[in-house]
Amino acid sequence: MSDKKVILKVRNLTKEFKIRAQKFGEQPQILHALTDVSVDIYEGETLGIIGESGCGKSTFGKCLVQLHKATAGSVEYDGRNIFELKKEDLKNLKRDIQMVFQDPFSSLDPRMTAGKLVEEPMIVHKVVTDKAERSRKALELLQTVGLDVQHVHRYPHEFSGGQRQRINVARALALNPKLIVCDEPVSALDVSIQAQVLNLFNQLQKEYNLTYVFISHDLSVIKHISDRIAIMYLGRIVELCDANSIYENPLHPYTQALLSAIPPESPFEKRERIVLSGEIPSPIGEQKGCPLAKRCPKCMERCKTDAPQLKDVGDGHHVACFLFDDK
Amino acid sequence: MAKQKNTATAEVLGAEAHSQLIKRERRANNVWNKLRRNKTAMIGLVIVVFMMLMAILAPLIATHDPNAIKPSETYLSFGEKGHIFGTDEFGRDLFSRIVYGARVSLIAAIGGTVVGAIIGILLGLLSGYLGGAVDAVIMRLMDGMLAFPFVLLAIILMTILGSGLPNVILAIGIGNVPSFARVVRGQVHIVKNEEYCNAGRVLGVSNIRMLFRHILPNTISPIIVYATLNVAGAIISEATLSFLGLGISQPTASWGNILRAGKDCLNTAPHIATISGIFILITVLGFNLFGDGVRDVLDPKMKK
Numbered sequence: 318m319s320d321k322k323v324i325l326k327v328r329n330l331t332k333e334f335k336i337r338a339q340k341f342g343e344q345p346q347i348l349h350a351l352t353d354v355s356v357d358i359y360e361g362e363t364l365g366i367i368g369e370s371g372c373g374k375s376t377f378g379k380c381l382v383q384l385h386k387a388t389a390g391s392v393e394y395d396g397r398n399i400f401e402l403k404k405e406d407l408k409n410l411k412r413d414i415q416m417v418f419q420d421p422f423s424s425l426d427p428r429m430t431a432g433k434l435v436e437e438p439m440i441v442h443k444v445v446t447d448k449a450e451r452s453r454k455a456l457e458l459l460q461t462v463g464l465d466v467q468h469v470h471r472y473p474h475e476f477s478g479g480q481r482q483r484i485n486v487a488r489a490l491a492l493n494p495k496l497i498v499c500d501e502p503v504s505a506l507d508v509s510i511q512a513q514v515l516n517l518f519n520q521l522q523k524e525y526n527l528t529y530v531f532i533s534h535d536l537s538v539i540k541h542i543s544d545r546i547a548i549m550y551l552g553r554i555v556e557l558c559d560a561n562s563i564y565e566n567p568l569h570p571y572t573q574a575l576l577s578a579i580p581p582e583s584p585f586e587k588r589e590r591i592v593l594s595g596e597i598p599s600p601i602g603e604q605k606g607c608p609l610a611k612r613c614p615k616c617m618e619r620c621k622t623d624a625p626q627l628k629d630v631g632d633g634h635h636v637a638c639f640l641f642d643d644k
Numbered sequence: 645m646a647k648q649k650n651t652a653t654a655e656v657l658g659a660e661a662h663s664q665l666i667k668r669e670r671r672a673n674n675v676w677n678k679l680r681r682n683k684t685a686m687i688g689l690v691i692v693v694f695m696m697l698m699a700i701l702a703p704l705i706a707t708h709d710p711n712a713i714k715p716s717e718t719y720l721s722f723g724e725k726g727h728i729f730g731t732d733e734f735g736r737d738l739f740s741r742i743v744y745g746a747r748v749s750l751i752a753a754i755g756g757t758v759v760g761a762i763i764g765i766l767l768g769l770l771s772g773y774l775g776g777a778v779d780a781v782i783m784r785l786m787d788g789m790l791a792f793p794f795v796l797l798a799i800i801l802m803t804i805l806g807s808g809l810p811n812v813i814l815a816i817g818i819g820n821v822p823s824f825a826r827v828v829r830g831q832v833h834i835v836k837n838e839e840y841c842n843a844g845r846v847l848g849v850s851n852i853r854m855l856f857r858h859i860l861p862n863t864i865s866p867i868i869v870y871a872t873l874n875v876a877g878a879i880i881s882e883a884t885l886s887f888l889g890l891g892i893s894q895p896t897a898s899w900g901n902i903l904r905a906g907k908d909c910l911n912t913a914p915h916i917a918t919i920s921g922i923f924i925l926i927t928v929l930g931f932n933l934f935g936d937g938v939r940d941v942l943d944p945k946m947k948k
Contacts, residue, residue, distance in 0.1 A: 340934075369656065382846045384842055384846065407848075408848045411846065411847065415846065416843070418839050418843060418848045419839075420839055423839040424839040424842070424843050426840040426858055426862070427840075427862065428861040428862055437844075437847065438847045438848075441847055441848055441850070442847075442848065466663050467662040467663040467666060470663060470667055488843070488847075527681060564872065588919060
């Protein structure tokens with residue numbers, strides 16, 4: 318662990334959305350999408366982020382690439398808070414942090430050919446100014462992601478979902494980024510194609526020494542690709558540790574319940590299914606206590622009033638639960 | 645199936661040739677070829693092209709000088725003394741006047757639409773993209789203009805500007821700005837929240853580039869459709885203005901002021917008003933048919 322360099326230092330990242338009042342005179346309500354998220358992202362690793370829908374995974378990703386403006390907290394890159402960067406620095410930052418979007422059907426401009434789409438980042442950042450050189454480089458990138466010369470002049474609607482996601486990846490790679498935020502890049506794809514695209518991600522990581530923040534709701538996808546996994550629940554990271562140990566030794570009650578939902582591989586294997594009763598509490602309005610308090614089988618008095626912080630319990634295994642407070 | 649076939653041809657021809665093949669295939673399936681298969685659109689196009697040719701080639705087609713007055717030969721009927729459509733109250737050859745009038749009417753209509761489209765598109769883009777206070781101010785202004793009936797608005801403008809072709813173009817253009825701005829703004833609202841615009845923001849695309857490279861191209865088809873259909877309305881607008889005596893003034897011929905002249909002698913020489921009216925009707929019909937066809941091709945979702 319110690320030899321790894323921290324590339325992105327996320328501290329107390331909080332994002333709140335104001336919900337406009339439905340009725341006249343009503344106070345606008347606040348949706349807490351992200352609360353106090355702190356995590357270090359190491360160079361060259363894949364940080365998997367997993368959680369159920371509405372837990373703030375995508376919001377986290379979008380805050381990192383500044384599609385959402387964070388309400389509070391900081392994200393440090395190269396020793397500087399990215400939310401405080403101005404014009405030129407901000408543009409340079411965008412070269413280093415790129416994103417692959419969830420929906421391959423809507424994230425490509427339908428009026429641009431694959432070649433043009435990949436060239437665009439180079440035009441915007443004036444990386445390659447020569448036209449012929451640029452289209453050659455675009456072709457090269459398309460070839461790296463497994464497309465070829467016959468695809469250059471095609472429009473997005475002429476591609477399949479997997480191919481479009483490849484174009485997305487090629488576009489993200491065009492600027493030689495250090496970090497790519499992948500917002501559920503395979504959830505819109507067929508299972509067989511998911512595997513291809515995931516392998517592509519793995520291969521590119523080795524080739525370009527990329528760091529991924531990989532957001533997904535699919536446990537098996539996350540297991541396949543991640544070095545470390547962060548489990549999110551209702552806008553907080555509840556557990557963060559190495560990919561392997563989280564499957565072997567989940568600590569947080571929510572993680573235990575989540576992992577027990579994976580169907581056993583053998584029909585003879587007995588596995589106890591932990592079922593959390595009740596619904597996810599609403600993220601709208603004031604948040605008090607541990608978000609899991611009402612559903613947690615091991616809930617204590619304290620959980621109802623205080624929110625636990627993410628704490629290291631050894632071996633880089635972080636967990637946010639009072640059960641492990643004394644350790 | 646199709647994909648298999650594609651890869652098969654790619655193997656036979658090689659990737660480069662295959663890429664050329666796809667290029668050619670796309671050309672065969674482009675807007676023009678789709679339009680060509682649409683019969684009503686082609687009828688419309690033929691009418692439009694016919695009228696435009698007539699306007700362009702006016703000096704070659706016209707049999708007489710359109711402004712030459714001949715007091716001895718007033719109110720002649722069809723075909724009399726070599727005047728195909730007869731003559732008007734000053735003895736001017738009506739056929740030549742209609743042919744030259746096509747110039748003025750079409751220039752006024754198309755020019756007006758273009759002026760309206762350019763201003764309207766810019767306002768719509770700004771308003772839709774920036775939102776907030778800018779949006780509110782621009783759109784309320786447009787609402788205010790829409791609240792005036794077009795003719796009233798045009799009368800006000802023409803009184804301020806004075807008559808003449810450039811002013812007619814300007815008046816029709818300004819009258820068309822609000823509806824263009826609305827069409828564009830609505831589209832921009834849809835497009836700017838698309839994921840590919842977010843993707844552009846992540847890449848660090850500037851606002852100007854975003855507007856003109858991503859948002860405008862994706863809003864252009866409804867704009868083209870609206871503009872084509874709008875030309876038909878603009879022809880009527882020009883005719884209305886000239887009919888009211890505010891547009892093109894005599895002796896310059898335009899279909900509107902021929903109609904106006906014909907109004908005074910409907911009992912004695914009905915052919916003057918009829919002929920100019922028919923030309924307005926046919927041209928408007930042509931632009932409408934063509935516009936409908938363009939809409940079917942560019943914007944199939946708009947079809948009811």
